[in-house]
Amino acid sequence: MRKIFHWFEAFFTIIGGVIGLGVLAIPYALKNIGLTPGTLLILVVAILMIFLNILFAEIIIFTKKDECIIAYAKRYLGNWAKKLEFFSILFGYSGSLLAYTLAVAVFIRGVLSLDESFFWPIVLVFTMVSVLILVSGFNGLGKLEFLLAVLMVGLFLFIFERSYPYAETVRNNWSNIFLPYGVVFFAFTGEATIPIAVKILGEEKKKIKNVIIWAYVVVILMTLLFFFSAIRVGGEQIGPDPFIAMSEKMGEEILFVGSFLGLLAVVTSHWAIASYLKKILISDLNFKPNPSLLLVALTPLVFILLGASNFVHIIGAVGVVAGTIDALIILTIYQKIFSQKKNKTFFFSKKVTLIFVWALFGLLFLAAISSILSLKVV
Secondary structure, eight states: OHHHHHHHHHHHHHHHHHSSHHHHHHHHHHTTTOHHHHHHHHHHHHHHHHHHHHHHHHHHHHHTSOOOHHHHHHHHHOHHHHHHHHHHHHHHHHHHHHHHHHHHHHHHHHHHTOOGGGHHHHHHHHHHHHHHHHHHTOOOHHHHHHHHHHHHHHHHHHHHHHHGGGOOOOOOOGGGTTTTHHHHHHHHOOGGGHHHHHHHHGGGGGGHHHHHHHHHHHHHHHHHHHHHHHHHHHGGGOOSSHHHHHHHHHOHHHHHHHHHHHHHHHHHHHHHHHHHHHHHHHHHSOOOHHHHHHHHHHHHHHHHHTTOOOHHHHHHHHIIIIIHHHHHHHHHHHHHHHTSTTSOOSSSOHHHHHHHHHHHHHHHHHHHHHHHHTSSOO
16 A cells, blocks of 8 residues: 555656646647647657656666766766756756746736736735745645646646637647747656655655656646647637636636636745755855845846746746756766666666667757747747
8 A cells, every 4th residue: 555655646746746837838838830730749748758757767776876967967977967967957947936936927917817017016025925935944845736736637627628619720830840849848847856756666666667657648638638728719819827818718717716726836836946946056056045045036036127028938948958958968877877788777678778868869959959049939
């Protein structure tokens, strides 16, 4: 019974870590390429992420130490990889905090039906609350993330069932299929949850492959259901808060419930990442607690003052830059470990795996270049 409990705990840990702002941003990010190209992009990126996370799990199990990706980069590739991965985490987490802050304003306005004049009061109040949370060291985020994952799955099923009478035909545009690559990559990023899930499984850690696959199957299904519902109901009117356009046909309850759950998901993710970034600044850069707190809290405000306004564009940039760096570091570590004959793989044939590693390396690189050359992410 305990083994089954640990399996489901690891299972929901991954689901809770993946379903969030990125999934909610997918309809807006993909509205310009349409239903069929959008579905294909979701499936390709999600399947690649499943494969990537299984490879990361192999690295964790092989190393037999509970470390973060920065430590793995240094251990197997050297200081250059540690510095590159450290930059990736700082860029990715700072960008995520900025995106979450902007998203909070969007979802609060959706819940309370407020206009844009309330943007700065919302942002400033949220920043002050976040500072208090960081000072107090709130420890209830894990349980709240689990509850939110269950609620979001229920919401997506409810919306899909209710959206049928309002669905309309959506045009496809294949010419820019890689344009929203960064947003989709961000939406399915889950490597931060893999060390936690492996630790939860304990002696049954080799079951992590099945846990990852089934967790992502649920995430993919929920994402596709939400994407189908939102884009077929809201169409080209879909905005950063997809529930606003959907509510015009489906009723105000969709706007309130959807925006409220989106707000909770964003807030908990923001606090979790802010806490982790503060910890990195203190432990790796030798910052004192108060300066690190101010830096984490005020960085989003600085970028907003400099003109940042669209959280979907920001998570797209984070997905392209930080997401691709993380993926390539994981692939390079894996290739270095398991290209040696004495090291045996756990989940796949070594020959087949290394072929897929290089294929994945090339696809990630080409997709990132394509997205960057498009000059904007969505």
